[in-house]
Amino acid sequence: MTTNHSVPAHSYFAPVLLDWYPRHQRDLPWRHTRDPYAIWLSEVILQQTRVRQGLPYYHDFITTYPTVHDLAAASEDEVLRHWQGLGYYSRARNMHHTAQQVVREYGGQFPQTYAELLKLRGVGQYTAAAIASFAFGERVAVLDGNVYRVLARVFGITADIAAPATRKQFQQLADSLISADAPDQFNQAIMEFGAIQCTPVNPDCLFCPLQSQCFAFQHGMVNELPVKSKAKAGRTRYFHYLVLRHGDTTYLRKRTGKDIWQGLYDFALTETAAPTLPAVEVLEAVEKLGGIVAPNRVAEPTGTYRHVLSHQKVEAKFHLIWLSEPLPQEALVASGLAPFTAIEIEQLPKPILIANYLQKTGI
Numbered sequence: 001m002t003t004n005h006s007v008p009a010h011s012y013f014a015p016v017l018l019d020w021y022p023r024h025q026r027d028l029p030w031r032h033t034r035d036p037y038a039i040w041l042s043e044v045i046l047q048q049t050r051v052r053q054g055l056p057y058y059h060d061f062i063t064t065y066p067t068v069h070d071l072a073a074a075s076e077d078e079v080l081r082h083w084q085g086l087g088y089y090s091r092a093r094n095m096h097h098t099a100q101q102v103v104r105e106y107g108g109q110f111p112q113t114y115a116e117l118l119k120l121r122g123v124g125q126y127t128a129a130a131i132a133s134f135a136f137g138e139r140v141a142v143l144d145g146n147v148y149r150v151l152a153r154v155f156g157i158t159a160d161i162a163a164p165a166t167r168k169q170f171q172q173l174a175d176s177l178i179s180a181d182a183p184d185q186f187n188q189a190i191m192e193f194g195a196i197q198c199t200p201v202n203p204d205c206l207f208c209p210l211q212s213q214c215f216a217f218q219h220g221m222v223n224e225l226p227v228k229s230k231a232k233a234g235r236t237r238y239f240h241y242l243v244l245r246h247g248d249t250t251y252l253r254k255r256t257g258k259d260i261w262q263g264l265y266d267f268a269l270t271e272t273a274a275p276t277l278p279a280v281e282v283l284e285a286v287e288k289l290g291g292i293v294a295p296n297r298v299a300e301p302t303g304t305y306r307h308v309l310s311h312q313k314v315e316a317k318f319h320l321i322w323l324s325e326p327l328p329q330e331a332l333v334a335s336g337l338a339p340f341t342a343i344e345i346e347q348l349p350k351p352i353l354i355a356n357y358l359q360k361t362g363i
């Protein structure tokens with residue numbers, strides 16, 4: 001691979017990081033264990049999530065499901081409920097599936113090598129490298145956003161880190177740098193270094209132990225590296241939720257199919273190309289579902305609830321509607337809706353947007 005900065009074997013790099021790490025590392029619970037289950041759990045939770053946000057989820061999961069057997073035995077609804085608020089729900093479903101796979105195919109013992117770990121569902125190169133090195137001491141370098149940034153800056157790499165082909169270059173470099181004696185510490189160190197010293201904005205270059213070797217610092221390119229092309233702007237979707245109520249029950253349905261929020265519960269939904277849904281169309285939609293609206297029991301739609309996902313934005317409005325009779329059985333079968341009391345709703349896994357609405361309205 002070509003870098004703009006060549007120091008034979010980069011021999012300074014690992015020792016500097018290994019010296020820096022014990023003095024600066026944050027005390028995080030998964031750093032006190034070699035249990036592959038706990039390490040895997042922390043890695044799945046922390047993907048695309050900040051440590052401060054992920055920490056309470058980690059505590060919750062490891063307390064509720066102390067072993068992979070406990071997680072495997074839980075229902076998907078229960079797992080999603082514990083995951084609620086973290087987003088990227090396919091991660092939770094994959095995690096649950098993987099726990100079952102580990103129990104079923106590996107007798108509850110995680111595989112011990114990088115190559116074997118990669119065979120688990122939802123376990124990609126990063127997670128496999130993290131578990132293999134942290135739990136089993138295998139010499140395989142992790143590559144996450146922090147590592148890309150540190151390597152790009154220190155070695156002056158200008159390749160686009162969003163391009164899939166770039167991964168190989170970085171992996172080769174990281175594998176050539178990783179310490180033979182302490183691969184686990186090296187991996188922890190480089191990620192932590194990226195997280196708290198060589199941060200995306202305002203890195204602490206002034207007090208950086210790599211300053212004299214850092215290409216970006218020496219060439220005034222700290223703000224230009226790493227190079228990352230921008231993702232395409234996502235589309236906006238307009239959701240109109242029909243919050244159908246009768247007596248002390250509210251109708252929800254479990255989302256199925258390939259769309260977002262699979263496995264979570266929401267209300268009857270009409271999606272439109274424009275932000276508004278005329279009142280007459282709201283009533284038509286209720287009728288189509290087999291509902292009979294009680295006289296004068298359609299509330300004004302709420303204001304817009306927004307939720308930004310990785311490739312799309314959702315703008316939702318909620319239409320609270322009281323029914324004069326419960327929805328008939330055929331309508332329930334056709335729509336997938338079912339009546340739930342407030343206590344039951346509390347236990348259901350829901351998109352955060354739905355949870356926010358329920359909290360605000362006290363349903």
Ligand code: SF4
Nearest residue numbers: 198203205208214217
């Ligand atoms: S000098 Fe600055 S840019 Fe270079 S490694 Fe240190 S913190 Fe990062």
